[in-house]
Amino acid sequence: DIQMTQSPSSLSASVGDRVTITCRASQTITTHLNWYQQRPGKAPKLLIHDAAGLQSGVPSRFSGSGSGTDFTLTISSLQPEDFATYYCQHSYTVPLIFGGGTKVEVK
Amino acid sequence: EVQLLESGGGLVQPGGSLRLSCAASGFTLSSYVMYWVRQAPGKGLEWVSLIGDNGEITSHSDPVKGRFTISRDSSKNTLFLQMNSLRDDDTAVYFCARAQGGWPNKNLDCWGQGTLVTVSS
Numbered sequence: 001d002i003q004m005t006q007s008p009s010s011l012s013a014s015v016g017d018r019v020t021i022t023c024r025a026s027q028t029i030t031t032h033l034n035w036y037q038q039r040p041g042k043a044p045k046l047l048i049h050d051a052a053g054l055q056s057g058v059p060s061r062f063s064g065s066g067s068g069t070d071f072t073l074t075i076s077s078l079q080p081e082d083f084a085t086y087y088c089q090h091s092y093t094v095p096l097i098f099g100g101g102t103k104v105e106v107k
Numbered sequence: 108e109v110q111l112l113e114s115g116g117g118l119v120q121p122g123g124s125l126r127l128s129c130a131a132s133g134f135t136l137s138s139y140v141m142y143w144v145r146q147a148p149g150k151g152l153e154w155v156s157l158i159g160d161n162g163e164i165t166s167h168s169d170p171v172k173g174r175f176t177i178s179r180d181s182s183k184n185t186l187f188l189q190m191n192s193l194r195d196d197d198t199a200v201y202f203c204a205r206a207q208g209g210w211p212n213k214n215l216d217c218w219g220q221g222t223l224v225t226v227s228s
Contacts, residue, residue, distance in 0.1 A: 032213075034213075042220075043202055043219060044144075087152055096154040096213055098152040099151075
């Protein structure tokens, strides 16, 4: 199975900060990589599909990049509603595997 | 409005069974690949099962293979997860989710609110 490693597992940031989260696959997954946001007690929400595709309705401050094994989610200017946990997920094959998550907390 | 609504969770003893339902509205469930994903308390997301848009393809993760069965009823626009031989480590919130399109899409663009399954004696 393809393993997904996210880093960091948590970070502290302030409103207006630029935030970067990374995800590494154990083998190449081309651009089959999605990013989700999950707020406490809520369902995950798809932010970025296929490594860099902004999901409809998601603010443009979110962006994704990468291919092969290394991927990045960037929030250009952190907003109050962005404090949440973020997960990567490969969509290359079955089984689907999610990264361990990155919790973005208030500094 | 596109919506998924899970039901059927609850407290069950180890070795017991439970059937989860996921009612879809605003779209035709049989036109999409559908998934079950779970989240143990305080933990990350774990894929459980999928069913293809044609209903012929199903797949389950290794921890639930042979115990869980995914199915759907197109006439009711509803997805199911039959869970047998439940174990303590099956305790989790179970989400149903829709992929963005037909097979083999794995981008989950619509999620239900989740239903809690607690396995405990």
